[in-house]
Amino acid sequence: MNPILIEALRGDAVESRHAGALAIVDASGAVHTALGDIERPVFPRSAVKLLQALPLVASGAAEAYGLNDAELALACASHSGEPEHVATAAGLLARLGLDESALECGTQWPSREPVLRGMVARGELATPLHNNCSGKHSGFVCVACLMSRNTGAEAAEFVRGYVRAEHTVMREVSAALSAATGVDVEKAPRGTDGCSIPTFALPLRALALAFARCGTGQGLSDGHARAARRLRQAVAAAPFMVGGTDRFDTRVMQAWGERLFCKVGAEGVYCAALPELGLGVALKIDDGAVRAAEAAMAAVAQALLHTEDELLRGYSHLALRNWRGLDVGALRPARALAELSRA
Amino acid sequence: MNPILIEALRGDAVESRHAGALAIVDASGAVHTALGDIERPVFPRSAVKLLQALPLVASGAAEAYGLNDAELALACASHSGEPEHVATAAGLLARLGLDESALECGTQWPSREPVLRGMVARGELATPLHNNCSGKHSGFVCVACLMSRNTGAEAAEFVRGYVRAEHTVMREVSAALSAATGVDVEKAPRGTDGCSIPTFALPLRALALAFARCGTGQGLSDGHARAARRLRQAVAAAPFMVGGTDRFDTRVMQAWGERLFCKVGAEGVYCAALPELGLGVALKIDDGAVRAAEAAMAAVAQALLHTEDELLRGYSHLALRNWRGLDVGALRPARALAELSRA
Numbered sequence: 001m002n003p004i005l006i007e008a009l010r011g012d013a014v015e016s017r018h019a020g021a022l023a024i025v026d027a028s029g030a031v032h033t034a035l036g037d038i039e040r041p042v043f044p045r046s047a048v049k050l051l052q053a054l055p056l057v058a059s060g061a062a063e064a065y066g067l068n069d070a071e072l073a074l075a076c077a078s079h080s081g082e083p084e085h086v087a088t089a090a091g092l093l094a095r096l097g098l099d100e101s102a103l104e105c106g107t108q109w110p111s112r113e114p115v116l117r118g119m120v121a122r123g124e125l126a127t128p129l130h131n132n133c134s135g136k137h138s139g140f141v142c143v144a145c146l147m148s149r150n151t152g153a154e155a156a157e158f159v160r161g162y163v164r165a166e167h168t169v170m171r172e173v174s175a176a177l178s179a180a181t182g183v184d185v186e187k188a189p190r191g192t193d194g195c196s197i198p199t200f201a202l203p204l205r206a207l208a209l210a211f212a213r214c215g216t217g218q219g220l221s222d223g224h225a226r227a228a229r230r231l232r233q234a235v236a237a238a239p240f241m242v243g244g245t246d247r248f249d250t251r252v253m254q255a256w257g258e259r260l261f262c263k264v265g266a267e268g269v270y271c272a273a274l275p276e277l278g279l280g281v282a283l284k285i286d287d288g289a290v291r292a293a294e295a296a297m298a299a300v301a302q303a304l305l306h307t308e309d310e311l312l313r314g315y316s317h318l319a320l321r322n323w324r325g326l327d328v329g330a331l332r333p334a335r336a337l338a339e340l341s342r343a
Numbered sequence: 344m345n346p347i348l349i350e351a352l353r354g355d356a357v358e359s360r361h362a363g364a365l366a367i368v369d370a371s372g373a374v375h376t377a378l379g380d381i382e383r384p385v386f387p388r389s390a391v392k393l394l395q396a397l398p399l400v401a402s403g404a405a406e407a408y409g410l411n412d413a414e415l416a417l418a419c420a421s422h423s424g425e426p427e428h429v430a431t432a433a434g435l436l437a438r439l440g441l442d443e444s445a446l447e448c449g450t451q452w453p454s455r456e457p458v459l460r461g462m463v464a465r466g467e468l469a470t471p472l473h474n475n476c477s478g479k480h481s482g483f484v485c486v487a488c489l490m491s492r493n494t495g496a497e498a499a500e501f502v503r504g505y506v507r508a509e510h511t512v513m514r515e516v517s518a519a520l521s522a523a524t525g526v527d528v529e530k531a532p533r534g535t536d537g538c539s540i541p542t543f544a545l546p547l548r549a550l551a552l553a554f555a556r557c558g559t560g561q562g563l564s565d566g567h568a569r570a571a572r573r574l575r576q577a578v579a580a581a582p583f584m585v586g587g588t589d590r591f592d593t594r595v596m597q598a599w600g601e602r603l604f605c606k607v608g609a610e611g612v613y614c615a616a617l618p619e620l621g622l623g624v625a626l627k628i629d630d631g632a633v634r635a636a637e638a639a640m641a642a643v644a645q646a647l648l649h650t651e652d653e654l655l656r657g658y659s660h661l662a663l664r665n666w667r668g669l670d671v672g673a674l675r676p677a678r679a680l681a682e683l684s685r686a
């Protein structure tokens with residue numbers, strides 16, 4: 001059993017409990033902190049989008065098609081489907097002579113509620129561009145175009161099916177994951193992600209190592225090291241693109257810039273790189289709750305950065321309000337995590 | 344630590360795990376099944392709305408104001424804010440000479456997505472009538488009117504503040520909770536519920552006992568026993584009112600009628616009564632996940648009713664689909680719960 005990482009209080013009493021595991025590792029693979037079972041394979045989901053975007057830069061596709069910071073950040077994003085996100089993905093596809101019909105991520109309504117309501121009020125429908133993964137998929141399409149040495153209609157046949165594990169693009173993405181984590185993902189448990197690409201279950205220790213490597217360049221090929229740095233810089237320069245209005249990742253990276261790269265994944269996963277410390281972080285809330293994953297990530301960041309930053313504390317001790325806006329409780333780090341802060 | 348009750352699979356691998364506790368108790372208080380810690384206090388939230396509605400019937404208010412099945416079922420409901428729910432609550436308040444301004448539950452948009460989108464498209468705003476608790480609160484207002492021997496503007500001053508623990512109405516509701524569970528709720532940990540009334544943390548054992556009593560009448564005062572039977576009958580006759588389109592409680596009670604009363608509560612709670620078996624059920628998913636609470640409730644119902652009912656199995660083994668509608672995984676009962684079915 002993994003330890004409780006986050007508790008939800010109602011009044012003064014603990015109402016709910018989130019168990020989980022946490023690995024903090026340096027680029028040599030030395031374990032800085034381990035809470036719970038950090039060897040058990042975990043589907044990292046969208047928390048590894050930075051790793052999945054390494055081929056976009058390392059292949060030369062980003063340079064060939066002139067991707068700017070916003071487009072590179074969007075390639076690492078789980079965005080909220082806001083107009084800027086949609087326009088950025090659409091603009092990139094247009095430069096490739098393609099449109100949203102090239103995307104195989106599926107259609108998803110924007111998670112940003114006012115945006116969704118505005119669309120409904122105007123009678124608009126969601127498209128694959130609104131899918132939180134549309135930037136990552138646009139990046140895959142870039143790689144496919146470069147590989148096919150074509151764009152537009154001439155590239156379409158090669159692009160098609162890029163979400164399948166055996167497609168040349170996805171093989172490159174899987175190879176980047178294997179190289180960064182040091183685990184042959186072809187031998188790992190495999191599932192299908194929300195956006196239809198393969199997701200591989202990997203130990204938190206290996207995921208944390210990958211992010212320590214991405215933060216430092218150490219242990220990566222020159223191409224991947226340069227790509228990781230370029231992507232981190234792009235996200236720090238355009239943090240709105242990686243999430244959106246009021247989103248944890250966006251707000252935290254707006255405040256901390258290149259000092260803290262962090263990325264949420266579905267089902268309670270977080271990965272992070274803290275380059276100045278040479279550390280990578282990977283955590284999984286056993287039950288998959290995002291509220292707890294954000295709170296835990298915020299607590300870890302406070303502990304490692306030795307900060308009492310209000311923004312981070314607002315997430316680690318998130319106030320819970322009811323329908324009348326009354327404060328009815330809060331999240332808080334449980335003992336195992338709270339002790340990390342005092343270490 | 345409580346045992347894992349529900350696992351979420353992605354492909355063939357377990358992606359997430361929901362621990363929890365389960366009590367099944369008969370009306371004498373004998374424990375039929377205990378998984379995990381059934382003595383630890385749990386905020387039952389909306390899972391005890393039936394108990395909170397006992398005074399509505401036992402006081403004579405339901406009879407005095409001529410509440411029909413739909414209105415009584417709505418008093419036990421966490422409804423989805425669909426037009427029928429809103430109209431039923433509004434109609435009841437109108438008979439009291441009052442309107443939505445009497446409700447102190449706060450404003451909530453309908454949880455039923457197409458209803459919400461229709462309102463947005465028409466430029467409508469949510470009101471307290473759309474709050475999932477508007478029926479329960481309308482019931483409280485009925486009790487207040489009866490107590491004040493007034494309706495309309497003359498009752499308004501007495502009605503006001505009915506959500507406070509010290510209000511005469513809420514004292515009656517708390518007394519009903521104490522009587523049914525056998526626990527003095529005034530001494531229990533207290534929090535504020537989503538709809539602003541007090542919620543008391545009680546052992547699952549005591550909550551299961553209360554529902555065994557409500558299913559059989561045994562151990563309740565005559566008034567409460569009659570009220571419990573009337574409310575169960577009303578919900579069985581008008582199950583749409585207790586939840587709504589595609590909601591677990593509605594679908595299950597449409598199928599099983601008076602054989603199975605069940606009610607969800609926020610943060611992963613379920614309570615149920617199985618009158619023919621003389622059993623009450625209470626369960627809490629530690630992390631608060633509703634998906635797991637529904638799956639666990641469905642598994643318990645299948646085990647106790649010795650059924651392979653497709654509807655219940657559809658929840659205990661809920662298929663998980665991604666944005667393209669592909670099957671990417673499923674929920675399943677973990678060993679502790681699966682063994683219950685084989686017992």
